[in-house]
Amino acid sequence: MAAPKTAAGGPLVGAVVQGTDYSNFVVFDSKTSEVLSHHRVALTQEFPKEGWIEQDPKQILQSVNECIEKTCEKLQELNIDISNIKAIGVSNQRETTVVWDKLTGEPLYNAVMWLDVRTQSTVEALSKKIPGNNNFVKSKTGLPLSTYFSAVKLRWILDNVRKAQQAVEEGRALFGTVDSWLIWSLTGGADGGIHCTDVTNASRTMLFNIHSLEWDKELCDFFEIPMDILPNIWSSSEIYGRMKTGALEGVPISGCLGDQSAALVGQMCFQEGQAKNTYGTGCFLLCNTGHKCVFSECGLLTTVAYKLGKNKPVFYALEGSVAIGGAVIHWLRDNLGIIKTSEESEKLANEAGTSYGCYFIPAFSGLYAPYWEPSARGIICGLTQFTNKSHVAFAALEAICFQTREILDAMNRDCGIPLSHLQVDGEMTKNKVLMQLQADILHIPVIKASMPETMALGAAMAAGAAEGVNVWSLKPEDLSTIMMERFEPQIKATESEIRYSTWKKAVMKSMGWVTGQPSESSESNNFSSLPLGFFIVTSMIMLIGARYISSIFS
Numbered sequence: 001m002a003a004p005k006t007a008a009g010g011p012l013v014g015a016v017v018q019g020t021d022y023s024n025f026v027v028f029d030s031k032t033s034e035v036l037s038h039h040r041v042a043l044t045q046e047f048p049k050e051g052w053i054e055q056d057p058k059q060i061l062q063s064v065n066e067c068i069e070k071t072c073e074k075l076q077e078l079n080i081d082i083s084n085i086k087a088i089g090v091s092n093q094r095e096t097t098v099v100w101d102k103l104t105g106e107p108l109y110n111a112v113m114w115l116d117v118r119t120q121s122t123v124e125a126l127s128k129k130i131p132g133n134n135n136f137v138k139s140k141t142g143l144p145l146s147t148y149f150s151a152v153k154l155r156w157i158l159d160n161v162r163k164a165q166q167a168v169e170e171g172r173a174l175f176g177t178v179d180s181w182l183i184w185s186l187t188g189g190a191d192g193g194i195h196c197t198d199v200t201n202a203s204r205t206m207l208f209n210i211h212s213l214e215w216d217k218e219l220c221d222f223f224e225i226p227m228d229i230l231p232n233i234w235s236s237s238e239i240y241g242r243m244k245t246g247a248l249e250g251v252p253i254s255g256c257l258g259d260q261s262a263a264l265v266g267q268m269c270f271q272e273g274q275a276k277n278t279y280g281t282g283c284f285l286l287c288n289t290g291h292k293c294v295f296s297e298c299g300l301l302t303t304v305a306y307k308l309g310k311n312k313p314v315f316y317a318l319e320g321s322v323a324i325g326g327a328v329i330h331w332l333r334d335n336l337g338i339i340k341t342s343e344e345s346e347k348l349a350n351e352a353g354t355s356y357g358c359y360f361i362p363a364f365s366g367l368y369a370p371y372w373e374p375s376a377r378g379i380i381c382g383l384t385q386f387t388n389k390s391h392v393a394f395a396a397l398e399a400i401c402f403q404t405r406e407i408l409d410a411m412n413r414d415c416g417i418p419l420s421h422l423q424v425d426g427e428m429t430k431n432k433v434l435m436q437l438q439a440d441i442l443h444i445p446v447i448k449a450s451m452p453e454t455m456a457l458g459a460a461m462a463a464g465a466a467e468g469v470n471v472w473s474l475k476p477e478d479l480s481t482i483m484m485e486r487f488e489p490q491i492k493a494t495e496s497e498i499r500y501s502t503w504k505k506a507v508m509k510s511m512g513w514v515t516g517q518p519s520e521s522s523e524s525n526n527f528s529s530l531p532l533g534f535f536i537v538t539s540m541i542m543l544i545g546a547r548y549i550s551s552i553f554s
Contacts, residue, residue: 011471012036012085013464014071014248015456016064018092018178019259020045020113020281021330023060025067026456027075027085030464030472035453036080039070046110051117051365054110057098060178061185065246072247085248087469089255089459091262092178094204097153099164099229100181102174105190108164111178112153115281115323115365119152120374126152129222140209140216142293142302144372147365148321150177151206151223158225173229177201179256180231186253187241194241197231198256199314203304208233210293210304213314236261237308237462239469255463259455260284261306264317265462266454267423268479275411275419277404278455279428282368283325285407286317287415294318298410299370308462308474318414320369320407324362324378326428328396331362338389345393346431352390357382359503360395361510370410377513381506397434401441402503408442421445425454432487439487443496450483 010031017024026038041063046054072082095114100107112118127145130137137145147153154175157164167173176184179201184193202208202215207225209216213233220227234240239254257265260278264286267276272290277283286305293302293316305317324331329345332338339345363376380392404422412418421444428434429448439446451457464472473479489496 011464012080013087013089013460013472014068014085014251015089015091015255015459015463016067016182017259017262017453017456017459018060018064018090018182019455020093020115023063023067024453024456025064025071026453026460027071028457028460030086030460033451033457035451037071037074037078038453038456039067039074041066045113049118051120053113053116055096055113057100057107057111057181060111061182064182064186069247082247085251086471087252087254087463087466088243088248089257089262089461089463090179090182090253091257091259091455091459092182092201094177094201094258094260095148095150095153096178097150097157097175098178098181099154099157099161099167099173099175101167101172102195103172103190105185105193108167108173109157109161111181112157114148115327116153117147117365117374119147119156122152122155123147123374126222136218137206137222138295140211140219141206142203142210142295143206144301145206146372147374148323148368149204149206151219151225154225155223168226168229171228174231175225175229176231177204177258179258183240183253183256184231186243188244191244193244195231196234196240196256198234198236198258199304199307200236200258200261201256202233204258210302210316213304213307235307235310235312237312237466238310239466252466252469253463254466254469255459255461257306257459257462260286260319261304261317262455262458262462263425264288264458265306265308266456266458267425267449269423270474270476273415273417274423276423276425276454277408279325279400279424279426279434281325281327283322283400283404283407285320285404285411287319287411287419289316289318289415292316294414296410296414298413299372300407300410300414301369306462308465309467318411320411322400322403322407323365323368325400325403326426327364328360328362328399329428331364332393332396338392345397346433348390348393349397349433352388352394354391355382355395355398356387356391357384358387358391358395359506360392360399361506362396362399363510366514367507367510369407371507371511373511375512375514376507376510379506379510381509397431397437398441398499398503400428400434401438402500404438405441405500419444421447423447423449425449425452427452435487436490439489440491441496441500443489443493445489446487448485448487450485
């Protein structure tokens with residue numbers, strides 16, 4: 001006879017974490033914040049052209065459904081009753097843009113990802129239309145005009161994808177960031193799915209007024225975006241709809257936060273001045289600025305941190321965004337092949353103990369905060385015949401830390417009160433060499449959450465606290481304490497400053513590499529007119545370069 005199902009210590013809450021590289025579903029005990037089970041599925045990205053980065057929205061949705069079903073199976077194997085799951089929250093990669101047909105539920109194009117830079121010429125053209133004395137885009141959105149945000153990605157799709165154009169003309173098109181696509185699909189899709197987003201994700205589109213908390217007609221007119229394709233805007237914590245199929249059919253989806261806001265909530269940075277840094281594909285430092293919008297003088301973003309209830313106040317944050325964090329380690333693995341797993345980077349860096357004067361600027365998509373310099377490209381400099389792959393791995397980890405130092409310095413200048421320590425989370429915080437390097441380069445303690453699932457925790461907290469669910473208390477006295485690991489600086493401040501100043505010199509050398517943008521058209525580039533000699537010379541240069549690089553990394 002099968003063992004009876006057991007209940008955990010309290011009601012359970014699930015959280016979808018839909019990231020750049022993977023989807024995950026995590027189930028928590030709402031009374032203890034304990035993780036009871038989870039399941040993760042890796043995702044692939046597509047690179048149709050240089051600077052273009054896409055994902056299949058159907059693969060994203062399928063991966064989320066698989067994560068939910070597999071996690072429920074694991075809970076049942078543990079004799080935990082899945083009927084005790086009372087709510088689901090969603091945390092997602094932000095800015096990534098999806099357009100789909102509301103009648104069929106089919107995507108009209110691949111998701112254009114947040115790292116994609118195909119729209120640079122559009123950004124340059126639009127920037128000329130903004131009066132120098134009235135940057136209404138930044139004053140309304142808190143964001144610089146950049147390829148990073150959704151509005152220009154959506155504009156590209158509407159300009160270049162005929163299926164999307166026809167769907168807009170016929171009133172069939174819907175737009176959303178990944179949260180909107182997931183919630184619409186999970187709550188019924190073409191059969192009554194809820195088309196919505198929350199304030200944190202809306203604030204990353206460049207179409208949302210962060211003061212009125214509404215879509216802004218002037219912004220939509222500026223980017224030529226029809227407002228009827230936009231999702232309804234909700235708070236980060238309320239019942240949006242219910243799961244229509246699967247093991248959790250009928251369970252309310254009642255929490256939604258962009259991934260970095262979810263991490264801020266999961267780290268319990270509810271007080272003005274509290275900050276966290278998340279190390280994922282990129283790095284994202286957020287500082288809670290309370291109920292007021294603080295506009296940066298140092299290249300940071302002003303964004304919505306969270307709004308935990310329909311009638312609850314909105315909180316804002318200053319954000320420093322770094323495009324390439326953990327992605328640089330994937331590049332060493334997938335493009336150069338000098339490591340077989342991401343974990344090997346820690347071993348190589350530990351063996352080297354130094355970059356031996358090698359500096360790595362991973363500006364694969366230009367530079368984000370604090371520079372916002374799209375012309376930058378990645379460089380590795382300071383190479384000698386002594387340099388080997390261990391030094392390059394060390395330099396790659398240092399690059400993540402130096403970029404964090406740059407945005408932390410900017411945040412300290414904007415806020416006026418330097419942070420005395422840095423709370424960190426994310427997949428890369430498992431790398432102890434990275435964490436120690438970060439403490440050394442910042443010269444302040446780095447405090448790591450022992451539970452890496454802070455994004456999931458934040459989404460679960462928002463879902464469990466929603467009106468009508470009420471299984472997770474957000475009162476300070478009721479919040480569970482998260483165990484922390486502390487890394488103290490181990491080098492002198494003078495050494496840290498010397499290394500940092502050399503890094504900044506290398507950053508300057510990475511700028512200005514792109515002097516013209518490739519065509520934004522979806523049509524393939526035509527190389528047929530190039531002479532045969534071009535290909536012969538190019539091949540010889542590539543062969544010589546490959547042999548030299550091989551001698552360094554072997």
